[in-house]
Amino acid sequence: MTSSSEVMVKVxxxxxSYGNVEAVRGVSLEVDRGQVVVVIGPSGCGKSTFLRCIxxxxxxxxxxxxxxxxxxxFGATHSMPRGRDLARFRxxxxxxxxxxxxxxxxxxxxxxxxxxxxxxxMPKPEAETVARDLLAKVGLAAFTERFPRNLxxxxxxxxxxxxxxxxxxxxMLFDEVTSAxxxxxxxxxxxxxxxxxxxxxxMIVVTHEMAFARDVADQVLVMDAGQVVEQGRxxxxxxxxxxxxxxxxxxxxxxxxxERKA
Amino acid sequence: xxxxxxxxxxxxxxxSYTHLWAKxxxxxxxxxxxxxxxxxxxxxxxxxxxxxxxxxxxxxVHYYVEIFRCTPLLVxxxxxxxxxxxxLQVELPDWFAAGLGLTLYMGAFATEIFRGGIISIDKxxxxxxRALGMTGGELMRHIILPQATKRMxxxxxxxxxxxxxNTSLLYVVAIPDLMYTGSIIVSDxxxxxxxxxxxxIAYFIILYPLTLWAARLEARVDQ
Ligand SMILES: Nc1ncnc2c1ncn2[C@@H]1O[C@H](COP(=O)(O)OP(=O)(O)O)[C@@H](O)[C@H]1O
Ligand SMILES: [Mg+2]
Numbered sequence: 001m002t003s004s005s006e007v008m009v010k011v012x013x014x015x016x017s018y019g020n021v022e023a024v025r026g027v028s029l030e031v032d033r034g035q036v037v038v039v040i041g042p043s044g045c046g047k048s049t050f051l052r053c054i055x056x057x058x059x060x061x062x063x064x065x066x067x068x069x070x071x072x073x074f075g076a077t078h079s080m081p082r083g084r085d086l087a088r089f090r091x092x093x094x095x096x097x098x099x100x101x102x103x104x105x106x107x108x109x110x111x112x113x114x115x116x117x118x119x120x121x122m123p124k125p126e127a128e129t130v131a132r133d134l135l136a137k138v139g140l141a142a143f144t145e146r147f148p149r150n151l152x153x154x155x156x157x158x159x160x161x162x163x164x165x166x167x168x169x170x171x172m173l174f175d176e177v178t179s180a181x182x183x184x185x186x187x188x189x190x191x192x193x194x195x196x197x198x199x200x201x202x203m204i205v206v207t208h209e210m211a212f213a214r215d216v217a218d219q220v221l222v223m224d225a226g227q228v229v230e231q232g233r234x235x236x237x238x239x240x241x242x243x244x245x246x247x248x249x250x251x252x253x254x255x256x257x258x259e260r261k262a
Numbered sequence: 263x264x265x266x267x268x269x270x271x272x273x274x275x276x277x278s279y280t281h282l283w284a285k286x287x288x289x290x291x292x293x294x295x296x297x298x299x300x301x302x303x304x305x306x307x308x309x310x311x312x313x314x315x316x317x318x319x320x321x322x323v324h325y326y327v328e329i330f331r332c333t334p335l336l337v338x339x340x341x342x343x344x345x346x347x348x349x350l351q352v353e354l355p356d357w358f359a360a361g362l363g364l365t366l367y368m369g370a371f372a373t374e375i376f377r378g379g380i381i382s383i384d385k386x387x388x389x390x391x392r393a394l395g396m397t398g399g400e401l402m403r404h405i406i407l408p409q410a411t412k413r414m415x416x417x418x419x420x421x422x423x424x425x426x427x428n429t430s431l432l433y434v435v436a437i438p439d440l441m442y443t444g445s446i447i448v449s450d451x452x453x454x455x456x457x458x459x460x461x462x463i464a465y466f467i468i469l470y471p472l473t474l475w476a477a478r479l480e481a482r483v484d485q
Contacts, residue, residue, distance in 0.1 A: 057389055084397055091395025101386035105408050115394040118404050160390075167394060 005032040007066075008171050008202045009054065014063035014074075016049050023049040025226035026063070031171065031219070034200040038213040038234070041223035042249055047206040050223070051173050054204065055093040056086060067093060068170050091119050094164030094172040098180050100156040102148040108135060108159045109144040115167040127166075134162040138192045154185030158192055165196070172196065174205040210253040214238055222246045269455070276456040279447050286443030287464065293361055293439060294426040300365040301425070302418075305372020312377050323373065330370035336431050338363035343435045360435045364428065371421050379414035380406060416480040423472050427465065440464055 009031040016024040023046045031037050039047050052058040054065065060074045070089060073079050081089050102111050112131035116122040122130075135144055138158040148156050157177055164172060174193065178186040190212050197203060197216045207213065213220060217234040222243070230237055230246045241247045277283070308323045330338065342362040347354050354362075383406050391401035430441040438446070444461040448454045 055393055057392060087392075087395045087397045087400075089395075090393055093393070095393040097386060097390065097393075099386050101384070101390035103387065103390070103405055103409075105412075114404070118400050119395040163394070 007031070008033050008035075008068065009204070010064075010066040011054065012064045014050065014053055014065065015061045016046075016053055016058055017061045023226055024053065024060075027221075027223070027226075027228055029204075029221060029228075029231075031202060031204060033202055035202055035218045036197045036216050037204045037219045037221060038217035039204065039206045039221045039223060040208070040210075040213065040249070041229075045223045046226040047223055048175050051095070051175050051204065051206055054171075054173060055090050055095055056081070057090075057095075087119070091115075091167055092170045094167060094169035096157070096160050096164050096172070096174050096177045098176045100148070100153070100160045100180075102156055102160055102163070104148050107145050107147055108140060108151065111148070111159055112162045112166050115163060119167065130166055131162070134165050135159070137195070138162045139188070152185060153181045154188045157181065157189045161189075161192055161196075165201075171202040171204065174203060174207070176206050176208070178207065178209060208253070210238065210250070222249070224249070271456060272453065273456050273460070275451055276447060276453050276460060279450075282443050282447060283440075283460075283464075286438060286440040289437065289443075290426070290429050290439040290441075291468075293364065293429045293432060293437070294422075297361055297364040297368050297429070298422050298425050300361075301368025301370075301372045304366070304369030305374075305376045308369065308373040309376025309380065312373070313380065326366075327370045327373050330367050331374075335363065335367050335428055336434065338367055339431055340434060342366075356435075357437065360432055360437045364425070364432070367428070368421070368425050372418065375414050375417045375421060378417070379410035382413055383409050412483055416476060416483055419472070419476040419479060423469055423476065426469060426472075430465075 007030055009029070011027060011029045014024055014027045015022065025046075027046075027050055029037065039050065041047055049058060053060045054067070056065075056072075059080055062074050064074065065072045067089070070092075072081065072089075080086075102108075103114060106114060109128065109131050112134055113124070113127040116127040116130060117124060132141070132144065135141055138161055140155060140158055140162070143151060143155060143159075146155075148159070151159065161177075177193075178189050181189065186209070190209060193203070193205070193212070194216055205212075205217075213234060220230075220232065220234045220237040221228055222230040222237060222241075222245075224245050230241060230243045237246065238250065241250055308326065311323050312320050314320060339360065340363075343356075343359045346362065347359065387405055387409070388401065391405045396405070429439055432439050433441045433445070436442060440461055444457045448457045451457065
């Protein structure tokens with residue numbers, strides 16, 4: 001992290017409450033262009049909520065959020081964008097979900113074209129070129145005409161990644177994207193994500209795949225009960241955690257972190 | 263028992279009223295199509311209103327739906343035919359006043375069908391569309407409605423079948439549909455057995471193919 005690097009996402013003091021439950025309790029994070037941030041923590045600690053606040057799928061209760069040159073302040077001023085403005089804000093952020101959420105009435109190709117065509121009003125032939133390139137990149141060049149129901153979970157998730165990438169987002173958010181997959185399909189999705197990281201995609205990744213975190217993350221954020229309990233370079237946080245809660249959480253994964261790459 | 267033995271069926275006489283039968287059938291079909299179409303438009307509008315996040319909008323729609331679902335259709339038809347003109351202090355054309363109750367009744371059920379179709383779509387579809395940057399209108403038009411309409415069609419066809427049968431209640435306000443036409447022919451021929459049997463058969467011939475079609479639609483949507 002050099003001081004000259006460009007900040008893509010800057011979150012400060014972000015909070016989100018659901019009624020009496022405060023799911024995110026003051027999280028701050030800075031992500032530089034091309035950086036991969038991995039967020040880990042026990043189930044229910046607020047990882048998804050944090051991620052969903054970044055593209056405003058949830059409305060934060062307090063804090064500030066900057067994506068690219070767009071700053072949103074959730075303080076007293078309440079400058080939450082609305083309508084078309086909100087849609088435009090989200091269009092610059094790609095997000096991939098645990099359950100893929102592909103559009104079942106569209107083929108793989110149409111799914112990937114949907115963002116450029118519907119949101120950006122890109123002419124169809126142009127969008128098709130973009131979509132075919134992306135599907136080839138995620139290893140699905142031969143599956144463009146398949147409907148989601150005729151694809152495996154791993155293939156569906158790769159289409160979902162291509163669909164998000166088709167908007168040429170400034171940053172990609174991944175929320176436990178391999179958690180719903182059969183174990184033998186996890187690798188193909190992680191490989192695609194590694195490739196994106198190598199290509200310089202800025203990403204925030206919520207995952208329980210510690211080997212992925214070790215290999216790909218520039219920065220690791222450890223959350224517990226809505227707060228960041230540890231934050232820093234991947235090797236340091238994963239191998240030499242300072243916080244006892246991080247240590248106890250990581251102890252469950254020790255075999256994976258220690259394992260050498262074949 | 264003696265009657266059953268000596269009774270001589272005579273459909274010939276009854277069916278000779280071809281012109282009347284044809285008119286009755288036309289009226290039944292016209293009220294079916296008209297009130298179903300009207301109800302459908304009401305259903306789409308009210309169904310969309312139910313998605314608005316304001317109780318001032320959704321509450322009146324809820325009351326409308328519940329009032330029409332929880333009162334007998336016969337009462338609605340009679341009320342709109344005889345009572346509404348008094349309330350409004352205007353003369354409504356008979357054919358129009360007669361169809362009002364039926365239309366609003368269909369509208370109430372169509373609203374429920376429309377709403378049910380929309381909310382049956384997985385919330386992941388909404389969040390994936392929003393995450394791509396779609397506006398509410400874009401995601402409705404391109405993502406939600408194409409999936410939801412497919413699910414709305416079978417219940418809608420079923421409700422339309424019921425609606426066609428329900429038009430026979432127009433009998434009470436003297437609209438010359440199949441049923442009322444039947445009663446006129448009875449008073450002319452004194453042949454209620456043949457006449458009402460013919461009426462029943464006519465409804466059956468129209469509706470049986472429709473129910474088969476509805477069943478096929480349902481099977482196709484399920485796969
Ligand atoms: N829509 C919601 N309504 C109410 N509570 C919620 C909602 N979403 C999440 N929560 C609560 O917020 C906390 C954090 O949830 P989540 O962000 O999903 O955690 P994680 O992704 O780390 O498992 C949990 O206690 C959860 O029950
Ligand atoms: Mg989660």
